[in-house]
Amino acid sequence: MLRSLIHLAATDPGELKSGLKAVGYGLAAIGPGIGIGYLVGQSVQAMARQPEMAGNVRTTMFLGIAFAEALALIGFVLYFI
Amino acid sequence: MNLVVGELLPNINELFEWKGIFAEHTILEFNKTALMAMVSTVICILFFWLGGRRQALVPVGMQNVAEAGYEIIEENISIAAMGEDGRNWTPFFATIFFWIFFINIWSVIPGIQFPATSRLAIPLFLALMSWATFIVTGFVKQGPKYFFSNINPTGVPFALKFLVVPIEFFSKYLVRPFSLAVRLFANMTAGHVLLAIFAIMTNELLIVRSSGLYQVLFAPLPFLGLVAFTGFELLVAVLQAYIFTILTAVYVNESVHPEH
Numbered sequence: 001m002l003r004s005l006i007h008l009a010a011t012d013p014g015e016l017k018s019g020l021k022a023v024g025y026g027l028a029a030i031g032p033g034i035g036i037g038y039l040v041g042q043s044v045q046a047m048a049r050q051p052e053m054a055g056n057v058r059t060t061m062f063l064g065i066a067f068a069e070a071l072a073l074i075g076f077v078l079y080f081i
Numbered sequence: 082m083n084l085v086v087g088e089l090l091p092n093i094n095e096l097f098e099w100k101g102i103f104a105e106h107t108i109l110e111f112n113k114t115a116l117m118a119m120v121s122t123v124i125c126i127l128f129f130w131l132g133g134r135r136q137a138l139v140p141v142g143m144q145n146v147a148e149a150g151y152e153i154i155e156e157n158i159s160i161a162a163m164g165e166d167g168r169n170w171t172p173f174f175a176t177i178f179f180w181i182f183f184i185n186i187w188s189v190i191p192g193i194q195f196p197a198t199s200r201l202a203i204p205l206f207l208a209l210m211s212w213a214t215f216i217v218t219g220f221v222k223q224g225p226k227y228f229f230s231n232i233n234p235t236g237v238p239f240a241l242k243f244l245v246v247p248i249e250f251f252s253k254y255l256v257r258p259f260s261l262a263v264r265l266f267a268n269m270t271a272g273h274v275l276l277a278i279f280a281i282m283t284n285e286l287l288i289v290r291s292s293g294l295y296q297v298l299f300a301p302l303p304f305l306g307l308v309a310f311t312g313f314e315l316l317v318a319v320l321q322a323y324i325f326t327i328l329t330a331v332y333v334n335e336s337v338h339p340e341h
Contacts, residue, residue, distance in 0.1 A: 067260075
């Protein structure tokens with residue numbers, strides 16, 4: 001696999017750049033994936049412990065998801081730049 | 082390896098760059114993006130104007146819908162983020178929410194499946210407007226010391242302030258407009274690209290090369306993906322409008338009610 005990568009770098013740098021951009025997005029999506037999963041899990045637990053606060057918790061959950069997802073989407077947009 | 086996919090999928094810019102309808106090649110070129118933004122503006126205006134014409138005490142019809150929409154914003158965005166003071170800010174938040182919603186929703190309506198917020202101009206200027214709003218509000222409500230007390234949180238030991246204050250400055254004054262703009266822009270762009278890819282694949286399997294059992298057997302797969310992601314895109318359209326508005330509300334709340 002390393003040999004084919006070096007061959008690709010030597011002959012077709014445009015395609016290698018696209019490949020690296022895709023790998024970059026994949027790596028960028030790990031963090032937000034874990035973050036959002038943990039966040040939603042904790043908020044489900046909070047809603048189960050105290051059902052009367054469910055509305056408040058849900059609002060804060062959406063806020064947190066927006067922040068975490070923004071990072072994943074910046075990674076996605078950089079694929080096209 | 083890329084050749085097969087390369088001849089199937091066009092350049093990504095073809096999904097977003099439209100020919101001008103008139104005034105082409107000038108700075109005031111009017112293309113589909115500008116058209117959809119203007120159509121959404123007219124729909125917003127009509128929605129609330131028709132809703133507010135009769136002003137009956139017990140709302141029916143269009144008035145009911147408009148009042149319900151306004152009340153949703155007031156309860157879940159203004160009061161949730163700002164408390165009772167939020168009632169004064171509800172018209173502003175309702176404007177932002179409904180404008181972004183009516184622009185985003187075009188991405189799933191058949192015939193014109195294009196969200197104008199997938200071009201950076203509209204999210205950028207909305208984010209700049211939010212940014213200017215919360216900074217000017219903070220300056221008006223708290224005076225010139227706002228610029229320093231904003232980035233100087235209480236309860237931080239003096240030695241750590243050298244680390245915290247630059248981070249807060251960077252985060253509050255530079256990253257906020259950028260992240261607001263990019264969040265809306267990237268969500269809409271990604272959804273549009275995804276729907277276009279599923280549609281192209283269904284087209285290729287079902288219509289263009291429709292000879293053979295193989296294609297017809299596998300054609301339902303991208304089609305089901307298209308249906309599912311259209312539903313998801315509808316959710317994302319509403320959610321991104323909501324998130325933009327509630328983040329603006331939270332930032333304005335920080336300016337109006339400084340944390341002690």
